[in-house]
Amino acid sequence: MEYEIPTKVQRLGVDISKDQLKYHDKEVLVSKEFTFDSAHHLHCYEGKCKSLHGHTYKLQVIMRGKVDERGISIDFGDIKRIAKERIMDLLDHRYLNDVLPLMNTTAENMVVWMYEQLDQALREESLYPKVRLEEVRLWETPTSYAAVTAAMMGDVPGGS
């Protein structure tokens, strides 16, 4: 997206040129974290998690993209909007075995589904053609997480 950046801007009363504002076009990782509370139980599992129980899940969404002329690759607020619409609105305070597509609700299965949801949403965003999903991490407890990366999902930079 093209932004109107004035040729000269003022800092502490001194004119500086827009070229001095950059690191634009550098690639950076941008991350945002969320929590949500859900109930679930595991199938095909002998142990306490076969019984109904709940977690405060923590989700970390890491995106990768070129910095624009404002110094932003993707607005943190837009990551929050996408994650809320595609994940938290569906899962927060819900029974996961009912609301997720048919799967065993392990952290591994859920994080792959979340990657697919977020990746699809980002591809549909016309605002950020130079940004892609890099990694998604899902903590089930403070000491246990599953993660998936773009490379693991077969997404290569420059691919369609």
Ligand SMILES: Nc1nc2c(c(=O)[nH]1)N=C([C@H](O)[C@H](O)COP(=O)(O)OP(=O)(O)OP(=O)(O)O)CN2
């Ligand atoms: N590889 C996986 N192992 C387990 C999963 C999973 O999704 N992937 N899930 C569970 C249960 O859902 C359980 O609620 C979480 O397991 P665990 O980390 O063992 O929970 P604790 O409360 O015991 O965690 P501590 O932080 O060690 O107290 C089981 N395994």
Ligand SMILES: [Zn+2]
């Ligand atoms: Zn659990």
